[in-house]
Amino acid sequence: MLSPYPFCIRFFTEMKALGVKEVIISPGSRNTPLVLSAHSVGLTTKVLIDERTAGFYALGNAKKNGTPCILVCTSGTASANYLPAVIEANHAGVPMIICSADRPPEQRQWGAGQTIDQVNLYGPNVRWSYDLPVAAEVDEMFARSIAVRSWERSVHGKGPVHLNWPFREPLEPNTEINLPEATVKPFEASIDNLPSGRRLKELAQKHEKGLIIVGPNDLPNNVIQQICNFSKSASWPIISDPGSQMRGGSFKDSPNIITTGEIICSSERFLHRLEQAEIIINVGLTPTSKSYKNWLIKTPPVQQILVAPGTDWNDPANQVTEILEGNPFYVFSESATQIRPKSEWLSEWSNADALAVSTIRNSIKMEESEVSAIYSARMGIVDTTTIVLSNSMVIRDAELAFLNEGKAFRTITNRGANGIDGIISTSIGVAHASVGKTLTVVGDVAATHDLGGFLAAKRLETDLTVVIFDNGGGGIFSFLPISRTIETEVFEKFYETPPHAQIPEILNAAGISVEAPQTSFELTKAVTEGLDEGGLKVIWYQTNSKATEQTFQKLRENFNNELLG
CATH class of the missing domain: 3.40.50.970 (Thiamin diphosphate (ThDP)-binding fold, Pyr/PP domains)
Structure with a gap:
């Protein structure tokens, strides 16, 4: 009897080599080859009874460290419970890999217990969806290709991947489990973009009345600092969302960061005396502030640019004129030359922010x-x-x-x-x-x-x-x-x-x-x-x-x- 274990073990061995650390398991029977294989190769395994909880656990884990967890569940409705977390991962650009066990093709749609149509279950919410061949009936090295493609689509594609695994009985190992050597190594795709960085400098030199809008994001601290460096060089204010990673004591000496955009942008008195923005640079997801979004609709900038958009474009007002891919801010990794030492535009925003901060503290x-x-x-x-x-x-x-x-x-x-x-x-x-x-x-x-x-x-x-x-x-x-x-x-x-x-x-x-x-x-x-x-x-x-x-x-x-x- 052919065994699914060599194929499954190869998959988890290569995923571990690529950088996966945790496998989140929800209990069942049909997923036995996946469970025992993940355990055998030495990956950290956690058991969460409820798949809905497991899905959100994987979401939060990857938001924090940037590495996808692998979710493992049995056949039937189990995988459907991941859907809310999969949707959030899709729209927020968070890596996640789902491995759902399934009945073999000949048992689907014929009344076999705990069997639903799991193929393409998550629709457009995944970067890649694949219904695997029966694991016992294919060369184990094909599992390496599945692993590499899953990692690339999830990590570099920034989103969920769904792998549907059909298994025939017996599901338990019939021989001793042997662990192979990994044949892959971690690989990274650089997001640093020199042409985009040059374009940022060009825009900053040309326009005084620029704004940087930093919405919710999971960007690392070094990229956040690069954005601050650019802001300082251009003398452009940053309107920072509470999820921007730009609030708190780390930024108390960064006067360009505006934390009160919701109050400032709701004030007709302030907006009436403010000149039209020449350019707005958007980073991250759509900001929370309703007042800012309303102002943008009423008074659109001359130019609006999106940086590295994901599944959704941060453009609810449909005003974007240009896209900068990758990380254009990396050219500002060090203290950059001051493009504009003084700016009345920046002073307008900074003074209003200081006033709004004082108002908030009093309330x-x-x-x-x-x-x-x-x-x-x-x-x-x-x-x-x-x-x-x-x-x-x-x-x-x-x-x-x-x-x-x-x-x-x-x-x-x-x-x-x-x-x-x-x-x-x-x-x-x-x-x-x-x-x-x-x-x-x-x-x-x-x-x-x-x-x-x-x-x-x-x-x-x-x-x-x-x-x-x-x-x-x-x-x-x-x-x-x-x-x-x-x-x-x-x-x-x-x-x-x-x-x-x-x-x-x-x-x-x-x-x-x-x-x-x-x-x-x-x-x-x-x-x-x-x-x-x-x-x-x-x-x-x-x-x-x-x-x-x-x-x-x-x-x-x-x-x-x-x-x-």
């Missing part, structure tokens, strides 16, 4: 506001903490509260598809890929969405501190016109949707302790102690949606009043 005293709460949570971190931000209201709270002060940190955000599902599971992957500490901030609805993530975090003994804001449901909907045009009961039923899940009690029943600080000072203290002690810590903090909405409104009003003064 943070409002205890029940989520702006105050997320500020207090962040001030409790230790240096080099990774902060995972949920979507919906949390990322918008951070938009205002994450200023360039305090400890250094990096952020992880699922801003590809912007969903609130899988945030805790994403955080587990981040935590297990991190050398430093990990803090996650979520709302009560997002926490309810991913209760399984808490159980997985406990099972894996994850070093993770989670802050849950209880604002009585979908607080973000209180900002929409619908909140003022329908009856309160109808609005609460269909939009606010308070979970009524008693999450602290549920977590306590699962053996996970929950702390409930009552003030912003206590919240900061709880975060610091949670990170210091290590292990899984959950902090439940009550906020008020109405107070948060009023804070956002008051900030804009106060900024406009200060402009008049």
Whole structure:
């Protein structure tokens, strides 16, 4: 009887040589050859019972370290549970490799148990989808080709790859498993682009009124520093998203970085006296700030350029005129020659930012506001903490509260598809890929969405501190016109949707302790102690949606009043 094991072992041997470190396994029977082969070659294996949690774990892990995990599941609906994480990986440009076990071709569509059509299951959300031949019936060296192509498409193509593996019984090994030597080595495709770098210099020399927009991204620190160097050389301001990796104490001495774009771009007084932007350079995903996007629609720049766009173009206003591929900023790796020593344009933005920062600091005293709460949570971190931000209201709270002060940190955000599902599971992957500490901030609805993530975090003994804001449901909907045009009961039923899940009690029943600080000072203290002690810590903090909405409104009003003064 031919065995699938030589082929499977060859695949995992070569994947390990290329750079894969972790295989995330969800239990089953049909995936036995994949499971035992991954284990035999010495890859780190983790077992996550729920495939949905596993998918988001792989997403967070790769967002943190840039290396894909391999997801392994059995046949049937198991692989369908990866879909939300696959969608986010596609739109955010995150590497991921899915290995779904399947029945052989002659058993598909004939009523065999636990069998669905898994071929091209993820549609356009993957960089490559391949239905393999039956592993026992093909030369094992073909597995090397599968491994190399999967790595290239996932890592250099920046997205998910789906490999569908049909197996015939018997699924268990019938002989001793032999481990071959790897025949491949890691390879990299340089993204540094000299022509694009020259083009950046040319544009900076020609135009004074330039803006750099840095949206959510997972760029390494050296590239972030190169962008800052270019900004300093050109005297162009950077509007930085909370997920830009440009907020926090590391950048307190970088005056070109604007952290208050949401407030500034909402001010008609400021925008009225601002001249039209000549050129805007976009880096990363679409920024969170709605005010900035509205300004862009009303007052488009003369030129707008995208840097290394992925599946989605960061161009919701359809204004892009040019693309720069790769990393054009690498030519600014060292302190570059000053192209423009002084700029009135930069001064306009920097002065407005300083005024908005002062306005925000004065408003943070409002205890029940989520702006105050997320500020207090962040001030409790230790240096080099990774902060995972949920979507919906949390990322918008951070938009205002994450200023360039305090400890250094990096952020992880699922801003590809912007969903609130899988945030805790994403955080587990981040935590297990991190050398430093990990803090996650979520709302009560997002926490309810991913209760399984808490159980997985406990099972894996994850070093993770989670802050849950209880604002009585979908607080973000209180900002929409619908909140003022329908009856309160109808609005609460269909939009606010308070979970009524008693999450602290549920977590306590699962053996996970929950702390409930009552003030912003206590919240900061709880975060610091949670990170210091290590292990899984959950902090439940009550906020008020109405107070948060009023804070956002008051900030804009106060900024406009200060402009008049």
